[in-house]
Every structure is written in structure tokens, then in C-alpha cells.
Amino acid sequence: MNRFRILSSWKLHLTLVFFAIFLDQASKILAVAVLAPTFENPMGRVVPVFGDLLRFRLAYNTGAAFSSRPQDLLPFLSPTVFFLVLSVIATFVLVWFYRSLKQGDFLARMGIAMIVSGALGNFADRMRIGKVVDFIDCDFPDFIMERWPTFNVADCCVTVGVAVVLLSPVFYKFLKYTPTGGRNGQKGTDKKISGEKEN
Numbered sequence: 001m002n003r004f005r006i007l008s009s010w011k012l013h014l015t016l017v018f019f020a021i022f023l024d025q026a027s028k029i030l031a032v033a034v035l036a037p038t039f040e041n042p043m044g045r046v047v048p049v050f051g052d053l054l055r056f057r058l059a060y061n062t063g064a065a066f067s068s069r070p071q072d073l074l075p076f077l078s079p080t081v082f083f084l085v086l087s088v089i090a091t092f093v094l095v096w097f098y099r100s101l102k103q104g105d106f107l108a109r110m111g112i113a114m115i116v117s118g119a120l121g122n123f124a125d126r127m128r129i130g131k132v133v134d135f136i137d138c139d140f141p142d143f144i145m146e147r148w149p150t151f152n153v154a155d156c157c158v159t160v161g162v163a164v165v166l167l168s169p170v171f172y173k174f175l176k177y178t179p180t181g182g183r184n185g186q187k188g189t190d191k192k193i194s195g196e197k198e199n
Contacts, residue, residue: 004177007106013098013113020117024153025124031058031135046137053139059150061132080126087123091116103181107168114161121154 006012035058037044047056098112125132134150172178 004104004106007110008104008181010109013109016110016113017117017120020114020153020157021121021124024117024121024157027153028125028133028135031056032133035135055137056135057137057150059134059137061134061150062130080130083123083126087119090119094119102179104179105168106179107171108165111161111164111168114157114164116161118154118157118159118161121157122152 035045035047035056037058044058049055094112094116098109101108101112122132132152132154134152134155136152136156137150138148140146140148
């Protein structure tokens, strides 16, 4: 019996995508409602969580991750169209990658699901208001940069998802587990690395 059968289910991964998108959008709506500039606070509210180490501060990003602006490479396209095309291509590539993995490779598949949810969460912002809502503001060692660029839940999903995909072989080795099974929905079984005999 596959001990990771539930974690390998595409239905669970799809649920993870929808839940992460909901959490991202709900947190952004709440951040705008609480942190937006007002007459009393024209610069917007700053809510400390752990002093200056972690705080909530509203910011908007019209570019991509870390305020980069890849849309400037194709100035003849509006930023909305550019990110629409980019998001569609990225989603298709990620879905293809997901389907190309072995059915038992649950960690990499969950990581891809997190990346997709993060990409779609930020894309929803661009379609809704033309820019991405950021509100998580973290300090960073001053010898590298003054503060880490403001980010959001979707950015966290992408970062954690990439880390899970890259580190999944290490976790599998620790668990003495090797993913096997079919691809593209084909059925298969998973075996342990330890070489134990199957019953």
C-alpha cells in the first residue's frame, strides 16, 4: 500500500491551488482595507508584527517579482497583455511539467501546484486593478540591502513551491522513498529505496 497515496492525488493538489488563491486574494483585500492611506494616515498604516523585523505595509507593484519590469522588453504590448500572455504560457508549461512527473512524485507535484497558485494569485491582481498588492515587509541584513522587497502570500507560494521542487530528492532520500508509477494519469505503484521485498 502506498503510504503517500493521499498526498499524490491530483484532486488534493487542485484543492491546494484554489485554497492558496483564496488565501492570497483575501489577505490582499484585507490589507488594502486596513493599510490603505486615509486622511489621518496619508502615508498608509504600518502594522508592526515583530518590531521592524516583520511588519505589514501596503505597496503596489506594477512589474514582476522584486519590482523587476520584464514588460519593458516588449514595449509595444500593454503590461496587462504582456502578463496575460506570460501567465498563460507559464501555466501551460507548469501543467505539462506536472503531468510529466511520476504519479508518486507528490512533493514535486505539490510544489508545482503552489507555484501555479502564486502565479494565478498575482495575475488576478493585474486583471482586477492593473497591479499587484504587496503588504509583507521584512527587514534584511544591512550589508546586503536595507529591507527585503515587499511581497505577498502569492510570492510566498511561488518561493516555497520552487524550494519544494528543488529539494524533493533530498526529502525522498531522507524518507527512503523513491517515486515511481505512471505519468499523465497512468496508474503505478511506489516502492521504497531500502529494497524491502513486496508482499
